Amino acid sequence: MIKIGLTGGIGSGKTTVAKIFESNGIPVYYADLEAKKLMNENPEIIRKIIKKFGKKAYSENKLNTGYIAGIVFKNPQKLKELEAIVHPEVKKDFIRWTKQQKSDIIVLENAILHRSGMDKDVDLIISITSEPEKRIERVVSRDNISREEVLQRINNQKKEVEMLKNSDIIINNDETKQKLQKKIEEIILKVKSMLNKS
Numbered sequence: 540m541i542k543i544g545l546t547g548g549i550g551s552g553k554t555t556v557a558k559i560f561e562s563n564g565i566p567v568y569y570a571d572l573e574a575k576k577l578m579n580e581n582p583e584i585i586r587k588i589i590k591k592f593g594k595k596a597y598s599e600n601k602l603n604t605g606y607i608a609g610i611v612f613k614n615p616q617k618l619k620e621l622e623a624i625v626h627p628e629v630k631k632d633f634i635r636w637t638k639q640q641k642s643d644i645i646v647l648e649n650a651i652l653h654r655s656g657m658d659k660d661v662d663l664i665i666s667i668t669s670e671p672e673k674r675i676e677r678v679v680s681r682d683n684i685s686r687e688e689v690l691q692r693i694n695n696q697k698k699e700v701e702m703l704k705n706s707d708i709i710i711n712n713d714e715t716k717q718k719l720q721k722k723i724e725e726i727i728l729k730v731k732s733m734l735n736k737s
Contacts, residue, residue, distance in 0.1 A: 540645065541662050543560075543647070543730070544664040545560075545646050546652035546666050547650065547666055547712075548674060549650065549674065549678055550669065550677040550678040551667040551674055551712060552669055552677075553667050554569075555712070556712070557646060559723040559724075563727055566645050567645075567648055568636050568647050568648065570648060570655070570657065573632055575602070577629060578602045579602050585597065588602075588607075588621070591621070592610065607621070612688075622651075626656065629655070630655070630656070633647060633657065643731075644727070644731070647661055665709075666706035666710070668710070668711050
């Protein structure tokens with residue numbers, strides 16, 4: 540099995556790329572979605588978050604995302620504390636999920652692949668890049684948040700230069716969806732030929 544790590548900054552187009560992999564029959568583990576699920580369902584994570592951030596962290600038995608985001612996106616130390624609670628559980632969940640897959644190729648989609656330490660769990664790393672203005676535009680329209688909030692989140696994510704330096708394949712997502720799809724399908728063919736050789 541070849542495990543592909545898919546990463547990139549907010550608004551770069553990781554999810555679009557992940558969907559292309561899925562449309563080619565390749566299972567994708569969405570680390571961010573699974574992290575949110577675990578923060579709402581895992582009793583150990585819930586207990587630790589309440590201990591660290593107070594009872595306001597949960598409202599009506601659900602993670603109070605607005606409250607948590609208001610804290611962690613303004614305070615890098617608090618963000619580190621939250622990640623220290625959540626990352627190890629996401630890693631365990633990904634390993635469990637991997638064992639259940641029948642496919643020879645799987646994808647781990649994770650915006651903070653390197654920072655979370657999950658870059659060690661994959662064989663190949665693909666980074667998606669895009670012009671900052673395009674990224675801001677995408678996130679403002681997708682998440683209905685202000686330009687300032689998007690910039691704050693971009694600044695909180697790992698510096699792009701380091702991320703690109705630690706990648707095997709870099710894809711620029713400033714062209715059409717058709718061109719992006721073609722690039723991904725070419726990568727899938729290369730990975731399949733790697734499997735055939737091994």
